[in-house]
Amino acid sequence: MREVAVLGVGQTKFGELWDRSFREIGIEAGLEALVDAKLGSGDVHALYLGNMASGSLLSQEHIAPLILDYAGLVGRHLPAIRVEGGGASGALALHEGYLAVASGLYDYVVVGGAEKMTDVADATANQIASATADHEWEVVFGATLPALWALIARRHMHDYGTTREQLARVAVHDHEMAGKNPLAHYRNRLSVEQVVGAAPVAEPLGMLDCAPLSDGAAAVVLGPLEVARRHTDSPIRIAASEVASDTMAVQHRADITALAATAAAARRAFARARRAPADVRVAEIHDAYTISALLALEDLGFAEKGQGGPAFEAGGFGPGGRTVVNPSGGLKAQGRPFGAVGVAQVVEIVRQLRGEAKERQVAGATLGLAHDVGGTGATSVVHLLERVN
């Protein structure tokens, strides 16, 4: 397999982008990534696009050629392929782009992720997002994504003594980080008291434990590592791209306080890259709900089982910590345009590894991790990215 590098990155603002269409934001991110990679439209060989639910949200399927078309790139009749795995759609698209370059069939590939969540009512968008859980065994009985994650939180609190305040600290951290991210959906600071006191969504999770519904798009350009120096002074190698799955329904898992798919993807990724969690200085982890982040810390190997809450509370993952998580603000504060998330995470990690993250810069980062989850963990994707010196 050929070694694959990220040559360029692009991202729109995340938020309620009511004045911009799906195709507009998709194009903006992709073209920014191409310019960043010093590539013209004539150099691209294929497009992969991660998206969760444009059919239900926008009455538009078949969106990969749509974006290629409206980006003005249709003349060369390139392959344009959409990939879907709920909220992990963007990370899966990146995996497919990685395979496409690694195989040798395509040289330069644009991987985009895009979602437009706010053109429908919030209740509708939440219902559509819950289609990433098991419809026949969970959703028809009234379970929604936050309700299922709330069950996970309750059990984690019961088994390990995780506290309500520890959950809240995830949101506080994310908002603090997003304050330095001009693309973030929310940049206001929060206190633990505000998070704990917010209106309940599914107890113990409240409004401020849940990532928002956002619009947004992100893109990266991939190419063979051997030619990366032509495009950038800071090539970022994809050291591992690993996808894993688990049962759709939470009830079918032996232990609901861990995501087995995350643990499997992380184990494989670290083995392939011959690195360990302690080598990772910066990570973007899945924090759709505050409990999601604590599970991720444990499942990825950054904290002992059951100790995500205390470890987070002790400051191990904030600025100056051993591993800084979610410098972008994460899903909670940078925002959650479902299909875009996995690509946006990699955009942030690349900026960190290049030393281009400005106020958010994590010092000395040479190895970064991106972790994306679909639904309640039936899909989990882990990417390890490494600066090439």
Place this chain on the structure above:
Amino acid sequence: MREVAVLGVGQTKFGELWDRSFREIGIEAGLEALVDAKLGSGDVHALYLGNMASGSLLSQEHIAPLILDYAGLVGRHLPAIRVEGGGASGALALHEGYLAVASGLYDYVVVGGAEKMTDVADATANQIASATADHEWEVVFGATLPALWALIARRHMHDYGTTREQLARVAVHDHEMAGKNPLAHYRNRLSVEQVVGAAPVAEPLGMLDCAPLSDGAAAVVLGPLEVARRHTDSPIRIAASEVASDTMAVQHRADITALAATAAAARRAFARARRAPADVRVAEIHDAYTISALLALEDLGFAEKGQGGPAFEAGGFGPGGRTVVNPSGGLKAQGRPFGAVGVAQVVEIVRQLRGEAKERQVAGATLGLAHDVGGTGATSVVHLLERVN
């Protein structure tokens, strides 16, 4: 790149499968393909699943891990990835499975395609299928897939003298072929008079020019060609897997009597395989509407531009013809479970190349072609498959 072979195939009956769920048909096809490839569930490395619109049709996204889960294969936390490109979703999933094996990252990959179209009202299903055209520039103005294909048919008739009867002959042929296919949705014979006299859908296309809405699933198992003999006496090599795109909206094309994406995919596929259209003895081509098949014959290089109608009428593509098309009955008569179509086409070609097609067997077939289209041609996929002696 490693050479890739099809090691096993499976397919459910196509039709109105009201007593069976999406997950049941997906599993049936996949397990049949595994048994055919003499593989156990412990041998699989990844699942790719082609599906157009399970979110809109069934309120269920994130279906690749769902199928893996209910197939009992979730324990090893394998990658499970859904691919979407309208009616070409299955063929795109095959392309991704091909890349996955060719790259060397995965050895044995199951590629499935599945769609459940009949659990909602016909009008709803047709509206959902039309989401594969350009929503903002076509569908909101009232255009549906058959209406757009009818425009293409009218122009083809105007420019090249294609007749209503020539269109009808495609449907007559497909039903005749499907009579020998026990998995087909429709096995009744039709006459040209019946097709021409059927109730209009979008003139000149009538009810019997349009493929039905079907439920169904199909699957193939892919693996490295070098180990194919362990699994089958008749390894089928993927000689080419090519994807191409075009504008979403028909109105943005310089010439609407041809699908530029099909022509591009075919050109690349024949170049890669170092073969020509005349080498192809058996082909499954996209015939969602009778006009689609005539365009395909021309765009794939089986007939001169504008001569698809007369060439078809002259019997060049029926039993005993130079290239036999749609021995399965095609989308028109075998059926049209959108995301399953591209995989089912390859299942039929593999059975033909192995000499296992029974009553439908095309004599002396060693090279076969599968051609799948999304929407009105914004995506087109061509696979060339070759028997290895």
